[in-house]
Amino acid sequence: MSGTESITEARPGPSAQRHSSHVRLNVEQASYAYSARKQAAPLFTLEATTFQAGEREFVAILGPNASGKSTLLRLIAGAIAPLSGRIELDGFETYHLDARTRAQRIALVQQESPLIFPILAGDFVLQGRHPHGRSLWFEKDEDFAIAEKALAQVGAEHLRDRWMHEISGGEKQRVVLARALAQQPLVLLLDEPTLHLDIRAQIDLLCRLRHLADEHRYTVIEVTHDLGLAAEFADQIVLLHRGKCLRVGTPAAVYQRELLEQVFEVPLGIEAGPAGRPRVIVQGRREEM
Amino acid sequence: MPVKRLTLRRVLWSCALLATVLLGIVALALRLGAVPFSFGDLGQNLWWFVSGQSEKVSTDFRLIMVDIRLPRILLGIVVGAALSVAGAGFQALLRNPLADPYVLGVSSGAALGAILALLAAPAVPLITPAAAFLGAAATIAAVYFLGRRQGQLDSSTLLLAGIVTASFLTAMIMFLMTSLASRDLRGISFWLMGDLSASLPRGLLWILITGFFAAAGAILTTASDLNVLLAGEREAMHLGVNVTRVKLVVYISASVLTGLAVSVSGAIGYVGLLVPHVMRMLFGSDYRLLIPTSALGGAIAIVLADTLARTLIAPTQLPVGAMTAMAGAPVFIYLLRRRLA
Numbered sequence: 250m251s252g253t254e255s256i257t258e259a260r261p262g263p264s265a266q267r268h269s270s271h272v273r274l275n276v277e278q279a280s281y282a283y284s285a286r287k288q289a290a291p292l293f294t295l296e297a298t299t300f301q302a303g304e305r306e307f308v309a310i311l312g313p314n315a316s317g318k319s320t321l322l323r324l325i326a327g328a329i330a331p332l333s334g335r336i337e338l339d340g341f342e343t344y345h346l347d348a349r350t351r352a353q354r355i356a357l358v359q360q361e362s363p364l365i366f367p368i369l370a371g372d373f374v375l376q377g378r379h380p381h382g383r384s385l386w387f388e389k390d391e392d393f394a395i396a397e398k399a400l401a402q403v404g405a406e407h408l409r410d411r412w413m414h415e416i417s418g419g420e421k422q423r424v425v426l427a428r429a430l431a432q433q434p435l436v437l438l439l440d441e442p443t444l445h446l447d448i449r450a451q452i453d454l455l456c457r458l459r460h461l462a463d464e465h466r467y468t469v470i471e472v473t474h475d476l477g478l479a480a481e482f483a484d485q486i487v488l489l490h491r492g493k494c495l496r497v498g499t500p501a502a503v504y505q506r507e508l509l510e511q512v513f514e515v516p517l518g519i520e521a522g523p524a525g526r527p528r529v530i531v532q533g534r535r536e537e538m
Numbered sequence: 539m540p541v542k543r544l545t546l547r548r549v550l551w552s553c554a555l556l557a558t559v560l561l562g563i564v565a566l567a568l569r570l571g572a573v574p575f576s577f578g579d580l581g582q583n584l585w586w587f588v589s590g591q592s593e594k595v596s597t598d599f600r601l602i603m604v605d606i607r608l609p610r611i612l613l614g615i616v617v618g619a620a621l622s623v624a625g626a627g628f629q630a631l632l633r634n635p636l637a638d639p640y641v642l643g644v645s646s647g648a649a650l651g652a653i654l655a656l657l658a659a660p661a662v663p664l665i666t667p668a669a670a671f672l673g674a675a676a677t678i679a680a681v682y683f684l685g686r687r688q689g690q691l692d693s694s695t696l697l698l699a700g701i702v703t704a705s706f707l708t709a710m711i712m713f714l715m716t717s718l719a720s721r722d723l724r725g726i727s728f729w730l731m732g733d734l735s736a737s738l739p740r741g742l743l744w745i746l747i748t749g750f751f752a753a754a755g756a757i758l759t760t761a762s763d764l765n766v767l768l769a770g771e772r773e774a775m776h777l778g779v780n781v782t783r784v785k786l787v788v789y790i791s792a793s794v795l796t797g798l799a800v801s802v803s804g805a806i807g808y809v810g811l812l813v814p815h816v817m818r819m820l821f822g823s824d825y826r827l828l829i830p831t832s833a834l835g836g837a838i839a840i841v842l843a844d845t846l847a848r849t850l851i852a853p854t855q856l857p858v859g860a861m862t863a864m865a866g867a868p869v870f871i872y873l874l875r876r877r878l879a
Contacts, residue, residue: 326776352778359772365633366768366823379766380778386762387545387826432777 273468274302274325274436278334281320295320297334298494300487304435304466307459309479311503312489313513318472319440321489325470326357326438338436352380356429358439361421364413370424371409374399377431399430402465403457419450426457437461439471443478451475455482476513476529480504480522488512501525549827556834560615563838567611567845572853573602609743614734614844614858615837616746617803618813620795622836623754625810626828627792630764631785632682634693636873638811639674639796641697643704645805647677649729650707652801653714664745671797677703678793732806732859734844742802749798753791754833760784761825768823806840806859808866813839815873 279298282291295317302308310318323329325336327343336343338354346354356377377399378392400406403423408416413424422442429437437458443451459482462469473479479486480500488496488503490512496503504527506519518530569575575583583599586592592600621639628637628644639645651673655665681703685696708730715726727733738746757764763784767774775781799806813835814828821827843861850856 328772328775348775348780349778352776355776357776359776364769365635366818368769368823372824373769376766376769376777379762382762388543393543 271303272301273304273306273339274470275335275337276300276321276325277337279321279324279331279336280333281317281324281329282332283320293317293320293492295324295489295492296494298487298489299334300485300494300497302436302468302470302485304468305462306468306485307462307483308468308470308485308487309483310470310472310487310489311474311476311479313474315491316489316512317492318489321487322357322438322440322470322472325436326355327351328357349380352432352434354434355436355438356432356434358422358425358429358437358442360440360444368413369409370405370411370413370416371396371400373413373424374409374427374431377428380432395433396427396431399427400424402430402461403427418445419447419453422446422450422454423457426454430461434467436468436470439469441472441474443473443475451478458482476504476509476517480527480529499525500527504529544822544824544826549830552821552827553830553834556831556838560834560838560841563841563845564611564615567841568603568607570845570849571602571607573598575599575603606737609737609740610734610844611841612743613736613738613746613802614840616743616750617734617799617806618809618836618838618840619754619833620750620799620836621806621809622813622832622839623757623829624792624795624799626814626825626832627757627764627788627795628678628810629814630767630825631788631792632685632691632696633768633770634691634696635815636693636697636811636870637700638808638870639792639799640805640807640809641704641811641870642678642681642700643702643707644674644677644681644793644796645800645807646704646707646711646730648674648797648800649805650711650714651676651797653711653729657714657718667745667749667798667801669797670801671794674796674800675790675793677707678789727857728804730805730859731857732804732862733857734803734840735855736802738802746798746802749794753794753798754829756787756791758826758829760787761829764788764825804857804859807863808870809836809839809862811873812862812866812869815869 277299280294280296282294284291293315298321300308310321312318324331325343327336327346330344343351343355374396375388375392378388378396381392382388397406400409403426405420405423405427408420408424413421416424426442439458443454446454455478458469458471461467483500486496486498486500486503487494488508495512496508504519506517509517509519509529516532518532520528520530522528565577565580569577569580579599583595583603586594587604625638628639628642629635631637648670651669651671652666655669659665681696681700682691684699684703685691687695711729712726715729763774763779766777766779767781767784771781814832817828817831817835821831839862840858843865844858847856847858847861
C-alpha cells in the first residue's frame with residue numbers, strides 16, 4: 250500500500266526494464282475487421298499491429314475512443330480470430346487454444362458486467378479456479394489456498410465474506426483482479442481497469458499491477474485512456490489511432506508532443522520526468538477554434 | 539472458513555434432508571383421499587405387498603393404493619423434478635432469475651406440440667413426448683431471439699416476449715381443441731393448467747424416469763460451468779467455459795425435461811420458478827447443489843400441491859396447476875418487484 254512517491258523513486262527507468270528474458274507474447278501483423286454482415290463493407294478495421302511483450306513487462310494500449318484498443322485486447326485474449334497475422338503466447342496462437350488451456354494462461358479483467366445472483370467476494374475469487382477443475386468438481390484445499398493468496402496479493406482479504414454488490418467500486422475492481430490472479434495466468438489483460446475509480450484507487454491498482462509484474466513475473470497489458478498514468482507505470486506503450494498502430498515503444502519514445510496532439514486532438518505539454526518517464530500536461534483549449 | 543465450502547458431503551446431506559421430507563409428504567399423500575387409510579393400515583399393507591405376501595393385501599388397498607394413488611404420486615415426483623430442473627436450467631441459460639418454462643411459454647409450446655402429434659399420428663409410440671420436446675425447443679429458441687435487443691439479452695424484453703408467446707400458443711391450443719373437440723383428447727384444462735389424474739401405462743412411467751435422469755444428469759455435468767456462466771458469457775469464456783457447448787447441453791436438456799413433463803401432465807405452471815428460488819434461499823445459488831435440491835424440492839412441491847388439489851374441496855378435484863399458480867404467481871410478483879427496487 251505504498252504511495253506513488255516511493256514507488257516512482259524505487260523503480261528503475263523503463264529502459265532498464267526492457268530486459269532479458271524471452272518474448273512471451275508475440276503480436277505479429279495482427280489485424281481485424283468488424284462488419285455488420287458478411288460481404289458488407291467493414292464498419293471498423295484494426296490494421297496490422299505488431300509488438301512483443303516478455304515476462305515482468307507492463308504494456309499500456311493507448312488511444313482515443315474507437316481507436317481499436319478493445320479489439321486489440323480481445324485479439325490477444327483469443328476471443329476473436331485475427332483477420333491476418335498471428336498472436337502467439339509462448340509459440341501457441343491464442344485463438345486456437347481451447348478455452349480451458351487459454352484461461353489457465355491468460356486472465357482478462359473486463360469492464361463490469363452485472364451480477365444477477367448475489368455472490369460473496371470469496372466465492373467470486375474461487376471462480377478463478379474454474380479452468381483448473383473438471384466439470385462437476387469440488388474445489389480442493391489447494392484451490393482455497395490459491396484464492397486466499399490472490400485476495401492477499403490485492404490486499405482484499407477483509408472482503409472475503411462481503412457481498413459483491415455491497416462493496417465499493419475500487420474494492421470490487423481489486424476482487425475482480427484477485428479472481429484473475431487465482432487463474433494463475435502468465436498474462437494479465439485489463440480493459441480500462443481504472444475507469445470509475447477515484448485517483449487514489451487508480452494509483453493503488455496500478456501500483457499493485459506494477460508490483461505483480463516486477464515480483465511475480467506477470468506480463469501485464471492494460472487498455473487505458475490515461476496518458477499520465479500510462480507514462481508513469483508502463484514499460485511499453487502501444488499507441489492506436491483510428492484502427493492504425495502508430496507507434497510502439499517506451500513512454501519516452503512514444504510521447505512526442507506533435508504525435509500525441511494529432512492523435513488526441515488536444516494541445517498537450519510533455520516534459521521529462523524522473524527516471525526518463527515523460528510527464529503529460531493537459532492544457533485545454535484556450536483559443537477555441 | 540466463513541465462506542461456506544461446498545463439498546460432496548454437503549450436497550449429499552442436503553439431498554438426504556429433502557428426501558426425508560419427500561417421504562413424509564408421500565406418506566401423507568398416500569393416506570389422504572376419498573377413502574382414508576390409517577398409517578397403521580398403510581404400513582401393514584405396504585409391508586405385505588413388498589414382502590411378497592400380496593395375497594393378504596385387501597382389494598380396496600390394491601385398487602386405491604397400487605393402481606391409483608401410488609402411480610399418481612410417482613408421476614408427480616418425476617414431473618415436479620423435471621420442471622424444477624428445467625426452470626433452474628433456463629434461469630442459467632437466459633441469465634434471468636424469473637425464467638420458468640410456464641412463464642416463458644415453453645410449456646405451452648410443448649403442449650401444442652403434443653396436441654398436434656396426437657391429432658396427426660396418435661398411433662406412433664412415444665410421439666407425444668417427442669413432439670412436446672420439439673415444441674418446447676422451438677418456443678425457447680423463439681423467445682430467446684425475440685427477447686434480444688442489439689444482440690444483448692434484455693431481461694424485461696425477454697419476459698414480455700415469453701408472456702406474449704405463451705398467450706399466442708394458448709390461443710392456438712384453444713383453437714385446435716375447440717374446433718376438433720370430437721376427437722379423443724383430454725380436455726383444454728389438462729393442457730393449459732396441468733393435471734396429474736391421467737393414468738399412464740407403466741412402461742411410459744419408466745421411460746419418463748429414464749429420460750428425466752438422462753436430461754437432468756446432463757445439466758448436472760455442466761453445473762460448475764453454469765455458476766460461472768451466470769457472471770456473463772464473455773466472462774465465462776475467459777474462465778475456460780466452452781460457452782457454446784454448455785448452452786447447447788442446457789438448452790436441449792431443459793427442453794427435453796419440459797417436453798417430458800408436459801406430455802404427461804399438461805402445462806403445470808410456476809414450479810420451475812418457485813422451487814429453484816426457494817432452494818437458493820435455503821441452500822445457496824451454487825448449481826452443483828441447486829440442481830439436485832431443485833429436483834427433490836420440485837417433487838415435494840408437486841406431490842404436496844396435488845394432494846391439496848384433490849382433497850381441499852373433495853370429492854371435486856382441482857387441477858394441480860391451479861394450486862401451483864396460486865402459490866407461484868405471488869412469488870413471481872415479489873421477485874419482479876424486488877428486482878425493480
